[in-house]
Amino acid sequence: MGGARRPLSITHTWVAVAALAGAFLAGCSSKPPSLFDEGKIEVGSKNDQPGTSYSPHAGEYTGFDVTVAREVLGRVGVKSPDFDGVLSKNRARALHEGDVELVAATYSITAQRMKPQSEGGDGIDFVGPYVSTRQGILVRTADAELYRSHDDLNSRLVCVWEGTTSAEELARPAYSKVRTVVMTDAHECVTALLKKKVDAVSTDQLILYGFTEADASLTVPPGLTFGPFNDYGIAMAKGHRDDCRKLQQALMEYVQSNDWDRDFEDNLSRVPKADRNEARPTDDDIESLSCRDSPGIAKVD
Amino acid sequence: MSSSGPSADSSHKVTNVNSSGDGPVSIGTTGDNTTIHMGDKRPPTRVPWLTASAWLVMTVTIGFLTFAVAQWPGGPRTQYVWFYVLTALAVLISGAAALYPRIRTDQPRDTAEQAGVTRQRRIVRTVLVATAALCLGGGALAWVDVDRTGEVAVELSITGRQPVGEKGGIVMVAMERPTPGDVRDKLRLTLAIRDEDQNAPTCVGKVTATITAVTPGVTPHTSEVPARSTVDFDLGGRVGAVEFAVAVRPETGCSMRLAQARGTLHDG
Numbered sequence: 001m002g003g004a005r006r007p008l009s010i011t012h013t014w015v016a017v018a019a020l021a022g023a024f025l026a027g028c029s030s031k032p033p034s035l036f037d038e039g040k041i042e043v044g045s046k047n048d049q050p051g052t053s054y055s056p057h058a059g060e061y062t063g064f065d066v067t068v069a070r071e072v073l074g075r076v077g078v079k080s081p082d083f084d085g086v087l088s089k090n091r092a093r094a095l096h097e098g099d100v101e102l103v104a105a106t107y108s109i110t111a112q113r114m115k116p117q118s119e120g121g122d123g124i125d126f127v128g129p130y131v132s133t134r135q136g137i138l139v140r141t142a143d144a145e146l147y148r149s150h151d152d153l154n155s156r157l158v159c160v161w162e163g164t165t166s167a168e169e170l171a172r173p174a175y176s177k178v179r180t181v182v183m184t185d186a187h188e189c190v191t192a193l194l195k196k197k198v199d200a201v202s203t204d205q206l207i208l209y210g211f212t213e214a215d216a217s218l219t220v221p222p223g224l225t226f227g228p229f230n231d232y233g234i235a236m237a238k239g240h241r242d243d244c245r246k247l248q249q250a251l252m253e254y255v256q257s258n259d260w261d262r263d264f265e266d267n268l269s270r271v272p273k274a275d276r277n278e279a280r281p282t283d284d285d286i287e288s289l290s291c292r293d294s295p296g297i298a299k300v301d
Numbered sequence: 302m303s304s305s306g307p308s309a310d311s312s313h314k315v316t317n318v319n320s321s322g323d324g325p326v327s328i329g330t331t332g333d334n335t336t337i338h339m340g341d342k343r344p345p346t347r348v349p350w351l352t353a354s355a356w357l358v359m360t361v362t363i364g365f366l367t368f369a370v371a372q373w374p375g376g377p378r379t380q381y382v383w384f385y386v387l388t389a390l391a392v393l394i395s396g397a398a399a400l401y402p403r404i405r406t407d408q409p410r411d412t413a414e415q416a417g418v419t420r421q422r423r424i425v426r427t428v429l430v431a432t433a434a435l436c437l438g439g440g441a442l443a444w445v446d447v448d449r450t451g452e453v454a455v456e457l458s459i460t461g462r463q464p465v466g467e468k469g470g471i472v473m474v475a476m477e478r479p480t481p482g483d484v485r486d487k488l489r490l491t492l493a494i495r496d497e498d499q500n501a502p503t504c505v506g507k508v509t510a511t512i513t514a515v516t517p518g519v520t521p522h523t524s525e526v527p528a529r530s531t532v533d534f535d536l537g538g539r540v541g542a543v544e545f546a547v548a549v550r551p552e553t554g555c556s557m558r559l560a561q562a563r564g565t566l567h568d569g
Contacts, residue, residue, distance in 0.1 A: 112499040134554065168500050228554035230502045288506040295505035297527035 035101045035236070035243045041078050043069050044086035044100035048187035051210020051268050052106050055085060063210070064267040068130045068251075069104035069234060071259060075250035076243075087185055089163030092122045095237040103235040106207055108165045109289050116238060116293055125240070127247040127290050128233025129281045130255065131264070134225040135166050136205035138212070140193065141219040147200070149224070153178045156199040159189035166203040169227040186211075193218070204230050206279065209271045222272060231281070231289060244291035251290070252283055351426045355398035358433045362391040365437065369444050374482075376452040376565065384447065387440030391433045398429035452567040453483045457490075464497035464556045465549040472559045473515075475544045484540045485566035487533055488519075493561035494528040494549060504555035505529075515544040528557075 035041055045066055047055035053065040061083040073081050081102075086094050091103045092113070107113075109128055115121020137158065139147055146152060154177040160167040161183050170180050181198060183189050189201045190211055201208070208220045234251075236244060254260055264276060271279070288296025366388055401422070461472035476488065494510060496503050505528045512524045518537035526532060536543065551557045 108502050110500055111496050111503045111505065114503075115499075165500065165502055168498065226554065228502050228504050228507075228552060285506070289503070295503040295528075297529050298506055298509050300509055300525045300527050 035240055036073075036076050036078050036246070039078055041073060041081045041102060042100045043073075043081045043083050044091060044094050044103040044105055045069070045083045046088075046105045046186070047085040048185055049106065049207050049210055050214035052207050053104065054210070055083075062267070064131065064206070064263060065104040065106060065232070067263045067267060068254070069102065071254050071263065072127070072130075072234065072247055072250045073102075075253065076246045087163065088161060091163070091235065092124060095124065095235060101236065106204060106232055107235045108204075108230045109233045109295075110165065111295055113235075114289075114292060114294060119293075121293075123238045124235045125238050125244045125291050126233030126235055127244055127251055127286075129231030129285055129289060130234065130251055131206065131279045132229045132231045132281055132285070133204045133206040133275070133279055134229055135169055135202060135227050136208055136220055136225050138190070138193065138201040138203075138208040138218055138220055139199070140196075141217050143199075144219040144221055147221045147224055150175070150226075153200065155179065157181055158200045158202050159183055159192055159198040160202050161185050161189055164203060165227075165230060170202060175226070190215075190218070202226070205275065206268060206271065209268055213268070213270050222275075229278070231285070233289065238293075241291055248286060248290040252286055255281055255286065256283070351423065351430060352399060354430045355395050355426070355433070358430060358437055359392060359395035359399060362388060362395060362433075362437045362440075365441055365444075366392075372448070374448040374451060374453065376447070376454050380447050380451045381443075383443035384440050387436045387443060391436035391440055394429050394436060395433035398426050398433060401426050401429065448482070450485075450568050452489075452565050452569075453479070453485065455479060455483070455488075455564040455566055457562040457564045459559055459562050461559075464558045465551060466556055467551055467553050469548065469550045472547045472549060473544060474512075474547055474559075474562045476542060476564050478540070478542045479566060481540075483566055485536070486538075486568045487535050487566070488543060489531060489533050489565040489567060490545065491531040491561075491563040491565075492526065492529070492547065492559060494557050495560045497556040497558045501556070504552055504557060507552040508555065508557050509550050510559075511548040511550075513546045513548070515546050516542070519543060 043066075045055075045061050045063075046053035047061070049063065051063055053061065053063040055061050066083060069081060069083075073079075084100055086100065086103060086105055088105070091105060091107055094100050095103055096117075107126070109126045111121075113122040113124045114126065115123070117123035137147065137153070153175070157179045158170060159181050160170060162185075167180070167182055169175075170178055180202075181192075183192065186201075186203070186207065189198070189203075192198045193201050194215070194217070201211075205220055205225065208218075212218050212220055234247060260280065264271070264279070268276075284299060288298075369384070369388075455476050458475050458477075459472060460475070462470055463472060465472065474490070474492070479485075490512070492510070492512070494505070494508055496505060508528045510526050510528075510530075512526060512532060514520070514522050514534060516539065518539055520535045520537060521532075524532045534543075547559055549557055549559060
């Protein structure tokens with residue numbers, strides 16, 4: 001019996017070794033599964049920003065962020081992405097905890113957000129910018145004449161909401177005379193403005209123009225801007241560089257096409273033409289900020 | 302082997318025979334003749350100078366390593382590759398030569414075979430010692446070359462008003478006079494301009510700067526660069542301090558900082 005068992009045992013051993021080797025080799029060469037393999041994907045978006053990302057009814061999402069996400073995903077084979085609401089302050093967490101695979105929610109690209117978590121950053125890969133805008137203010141149309149320069153904001157109460165770069169900008173010493181109040185989201189701030197509990201709301205002008213489309217009693221004083229251009233990107237947790245590159249390519253094609261103009265006009269028709277021209281990114285912009293751990297550099301002749 | 306002197310008189314009677322010496326050569330007399338016996342009475346495996354040479358090479362290598370570390374010239378590690386490789390080989394090979402068994406004792410051999418094996422091993426050890434010595438020499442030369450002509454990292458100071466806002470600003474970068482041993486022909490200057498606030502929208506891709514050599518004789522005089530850049534300046538034979546003015550031009554609303562300036566002197 002022992003003699004008969006031995007060849008079987010050797011065979012089993014070799015099979016086991018081969019299986020282990022195969023598994024090892026497969027493990028070495030395999031890439032993380034693509035986010036687009038199943039043709040479905042969960043995208044986090046805002047639900048309270050008309051014009052950019054908005055949910056008028058449960059399960060229905062509209063706005064420029066949402067349109068861009070649909071267009072770009074459609075070009076990589078994802079025809080019907082699912083959208084889910086996400087707050088500004090929870091965007092990175094929602095990505096890392098797998099609640100959503102992508103976020104398209106006026107998400108500004110910053111060095112800190114791009115940096116890997118191992119280096120103390122947020123560990124986000126961006127595909128973008130798909131649009132750029134500067135920070136401005138939203139006021140009641142009846143008071144619009146009062147706001148012509150930054151000094152006109154001194155002693156005024158300005159509402160910003162958590163998790164945005166706008167709050168950080170107004171915290172700079174240059175605006176130390178501006179009083180700020182931080183609320184949970186855009187809806188709270190705009191409601192407070194309409195109820196005259198605050199004098200102005202400050203965030204990116206594109207978002208603010210979106211509110212003016214929804215409510216004519218609100219106005220964005222043109223030319224009253226703060227800080228640098230905010231570049232919005234579609235965000236994903238790091239670890240999907242191939243998918244990121246595919247989306248980047250799709251975004252470049254989209255931004256160069258007339259579809260971008262059409263979608264911008266459809267969603268943000270009240271943005272002045274000059275601002276619209278500045279909002280459109282170039283291929284170099286997209287190349288320098290997409291799928292990176294740190295921002296790319298300018299081209300110098 | 303025995304031999305009689307060529308002038309020996311064969312008519313003389315042999316009256317006395319003796320010899321002395323237990324080494325490979327013994328001298329004696331046979332009657333009136335001197336006899337020389339040349340024979341290898343000792344085991345043929347003893348070649349102590351080989352072992353001593355191996356230990357000597359290792360000792361010198363370790364001594365040189367100690368000196369090299371104490372007098373380390375600095376600069377990028379990549380330029381020390383030959384030094385690392387050759388001195389490591391010198392230590393390993395001289396160690397192998399010192400510990401290499403002179404004779405195999407695992408199986409009995411006859412004398413002739415044993416002698417052949419031993420000769421073979423002696424050759425191997427000789428080659429090992431020679432190779433170790435060559436590696437030591439090569440490693441020493443590599444180190445001396447780096448010390449005299451290799452790349453040297455230098456401290457740079459950054460002064461000026463920072464952060465630089467949208468109106469732009471000038472930041473000064475200076476290298477102090479290098480020590481005589483560190484003087485080189487060129488300075489490789491690496492700058493990194495970052496967002497003052499890492500949580501603000503990034504402006505790194507939109508900022509440019511102009512580096513101007515304030516010190517005369519340094520070329521190029523000016524250089525246009527992006528936020529992260531490396532520029533090679535020819536110092537024109539200058540051995541003293543060198544200063545550069547970096548004019549930073551952020552975009553509207555941006556606030557930037559020249560966060561890092563690294564300098565490397567080299568002859569390349």
